[in-house]
Amino acid sequence: MNYSNFGQKFAGKSGIVELMDDLGSALNENPDMLFMGGGNPGRVPEVEAYFEEQLSAIVKDPVARHSLLGIYQSPQGEKGFREQLANYLAKEFNWAVSDKNIAVSNGSQSAFFILYNMLAGTMPNGDKKTIHFPLAPEYIGYADAGLSDEFFSSTKPSIEIIDDDTFKYHVDFSKLTIDESMAALSVSRPTNPTGNVITDDEIVHLDKLAQEAGIPLIIDGAYGLPFPNILFTEAKPYWNENTIVVLSLSKLGLPGIRTGIVIASEQFIKDFTNANIITNLSCGNLGPALSKNLFNNNDIKGLTNHVKAFYQQKAEKTFELLKHNLADVPFKIHKPEGAIFLWVWFEGLPIHSKELYQRLKAKGVLVIPGEDFFIGIDDSWQHKYECIRLSYAQEDIVVEQGVKIIADEVRAIYQEQLELAQA
Template sequence: MTPMTDSSTSLWATRLRQNQGIRSLMEDLGQVTGHPDEILLGGGNPAHIPEVEEIFAECFRILGEDPSLRSLLGDYQAPIGNDRFRSLAAEYLSPHFGSNLTKDQIAFFNGSQNAYSYLLNIHSGYMKDGSFKKILLPIVPEYIGYADQSIEENAFLAKNPEVIKTGNHRFRYALNKTDFDLSEVGSVALSRPTNPTGNVLSNADIDWMEERTKKKSIPLLIDLAYGNPFPNLIGSEDPINYNEGRTLSLSFSKIGLPGVRLGIIISNPETIEILSSYAAVGNLAVGNLGVYMMEILFQKNILPHLSKNILRPFYDKKRELAISIFESEFQKHGIDYEIHDPMGGFFLWIRFPSLSVSNHKLYHLCKDKRLFIVSGHYFFPGLNSDFSHTKDCIRLTYCRKEEELARGAHILAEIVASHQAKSQ
């Protein structure tokens, strides 16, 4: 094979081949060996919950007996889904988002990650008037999967969040409202709950931003992969509604179906039409399995019960268990630590203020012990200021079994204890 040279590789391709957080994360998930000593606290896989998996197994039984199985396996969908499924989704989701949605406001993609790779590039880069527009992340750290999706380089814009101490070994990030400059901004993007921290921005904060974005006709992209109406892991905060000027994304991944790869976009008809063109070129068609399962789950109205009575209690219990396990090990080893208030989602964001190595180095030290975590330095795209949290925070999932969490906490505490500043 002829090796690629600088003249045969685009700048975009060169950037894609560099070290990416999302690639590292997914390769860690995909390349595990199954060794009994492996501790997988890095990835975004949801927990395997028997009651939930039985619901999905019943969906498969229904599909297997349905005459439409031939279409599921043997026919293409339209690029963003056939009208029948889009109409069903619009009708079902309308009351959940306080809006009278139509099929022209719905698009399906092979996961919301896939959809965002188009959305972010629609609203950033060089515009028709020659200007260069950026993607504002109003609060960082923010989702690891956004950082490498822009075709143009230096497309992200961010600034330090406010850091509020909320208790002993506790803090949270708050929206920094000073100098909220939108002059270079083509879109504002956020996840709610925020991945990685579990932060849930209040509706008041979102309304405050929207007052400013609407004046400049700047779209607000809100990623609800962990949010309402499913899996609805939003703690005590109120759900998000759909308003003109917002683009909302939903995912089936965190209800327990990451392998199905179904993302749902709600937006204005013009954005949906552009997305359809993108999808036809880059994807050809959305996959069938997700939308056929969606039809069953929506028609039987299964997801509200699943979210409220199974997923939320399960993850609430897991979160409290994980915090107890990690804090016990940290305190036993004399670790200097802070945990972001986990308001939603299913991750812990942990800061080690006295760490004498970078979080990226800590990731490799842990990996050497078969413990997989995620280095926090990946979660700050567009932040050009010096902010200590970029170097001393990590993300952990608490979706694993208790025994695995306990082993992981012990190994992590031992490694951090041996790499703390001597004054501690």
Template sequence: MNFSKFGQQFTEQTGISQLMDDLGDALKSDQPVNMLGGGNPARIEAINEVFLRTYQALGDDGADGNGLASTALSSMSNYSNPQGDAGFIDALVGFFNRHYDWQLTRENIALTNGSQNAFFYLFNLFGGEFVQDGETVHKSILLPLAPEYIGYSDVHVDGQHFLSVPPHIEDVTHEGETGFFKYRVDFEALENLPALKEGRIGAICCSRPTNPTGNVLTDDEMAHLSELAARYEVPLIIDNAYGMPFPNIIYSDVTLNWNDNTILCFSLSKIGLPGVRTGIIVAAPKVIETISAMNAVVNLSPTRFGAAIATPLVKDDTIKDLSDNEIKPFYKNQARLAVANLKAELGDYPLVIHKPEGAIFLWLWFKDLPITTLELYQRLKANGTLIVPSEYFFPGIDVSDFQHAHECIRMSIAADEATLIAGIKGIGEVVRAVYDDAAK
């Protein structure tokens, strides 16, 4: 059977497909697996109780005097328009204007079936083949700081169109302790990129906090990126899947800004609703119109069930209260627990940890690791612990001669305490053996 060039992309093993396959296999395994590899959010009891009550209320509101069905049934039995559920969009307009005074209207927001769906749209809108003045120009998505999210890598319909800049690596302290580092944007390299100066960049994109590292770009870095995007007349796309205002898993004192040249992407996944597949795009009306048209072709319309659950939580700011008072403190405590256990297991070995500033992961750097983290991943999986190796997180960079890209792993901190501690113990056992064997 012959596939098109587009179809052939999906016959190859990719980082994201391997990750999802391994997670699925682990769930079916009859052996215990320490799940530290996925992006599934934690099960936080206080959050789940709110979702359950909201869900039950949707079904209990019953038919009204005109015979209209409950909100839950209505959300499942009717399409929205391609832009997304109108009631949820109106609630989001009110929420963002209330908290940020962005002066949004309904024309500034579209919904998608998850943020992965949103980035499929956006990266193919702004990256790939363009026709300008009768000439064909190939434009890339510029990632100003790699490592970046594994799920970006394979969403283009015609090959990969990414250009990334390796980071500055800075030794830092965290909560008074050494043994940490932080990535910084190399703006000198960024400003001198030939592709940027020659008009071969279609958009600039960053995640904040960054998946996989938990790095949070500073307000000064964000302002510089915004100015750079405006100067070269390309949009700045910001992935807020873990950021402000929900789920707000971000510990730095930073602000969230928007303008017509910025595209903000949000998700309901990391507040604890990954299964409802609801993404949110805030952008200029022309972008929203185009996203809505793509929704119509690809999905007919976005799913409405997540919107039905989230609408009352957005209207009364419950979603912000849960993010600030339940979700963020939970992950901050998980990060502290994980750091303490990692230092206990590997304190005498060359481990440094990216400064935990947000998201639901720790990024571990094993300096001068004798094997690649692809091999380390296989050894850990055989030992009952799932992580994600670093090689997959550098789209747009040739990592063949970039040793650092073969020495890190992403470790989720969303597991329950017992699983997290057991997984770190497994990492310690395998990593110590790797270094000890190499020293013999």
């Protein structure tokens, strides 16, 4: 069958396709695989109990049940949910928003596909515009979302060495130059894949630069603020009329219902909703139905406290496991500040991270190779090929076994290099 350019691009292989293929295989077809790859959240008992209660109440209520299953809601998303969320954001964070500033999408991945292509690509005058990442590495799921080539650009980070085991990326403002080729700045906070939390000062500085350039600042808060708040460091939620904040219910514990939330200016939300109608017709009802009372009754604070505590203790435990098991190889871990991943840098790794990924997969452990996250950095920077992303969301025994296998394999790789050098 002959495919169009669109068909060839989106039916082909990509980093996010490989990640989701592995996720499906590991969790459904090969349960013995130690899955430390994708972003599937862990099971938080308090979260499961809360949403079980909400679902049970809906099923028992004929009106609520019909509203969930039998009605197309507003293309912008169910109005009651948007109103309650807007009231929460205005009251808690003094954001000047109403329901008109909020749209619901079928997952944040879908939202980013629409909003990125609304802003960047080939413009009406023939110019080409990019989405610019001021801090790379960035989320692998963005990489193939553009409808045109050379859709993304990035600025390399500065690297702060904190101690023998830990480092942190920062926005390198000395190298960040915004020009007319850029349609928007975009960051995830905390950053997927590294768990880096861009500081409040960095966010304010980025917003100032974006406003001066007349372009928006996009903040992906899928793991962060104001919910699910998987942050282990101090940071404040951020929004204004020049900012597009994209949230998700996935890491709150509802990845299967595919609910994204876009918060932006009223005009952008109107335009986004029009595009969303064309691509999705309507949004799913289950996410807003299950989570409406989170904001109506202010249950969101208690729930996010459980989520944050669950991941923080797992992050700390996995960090110590890695330090213990990797003690005799050159490694550093990005400072764990949030999200559900640890980012490990094997300085001087003799092979590329994709080859390491394949070797670990053959040993029964799934990780994500780091090089696919350096979107828009096309040079041969060695650092790109020396990192992997690990999820610690699975059961503790899975993480413990996986870390040991990873350490053994990396140790073997460095030993192979030493033996070749001595031969």
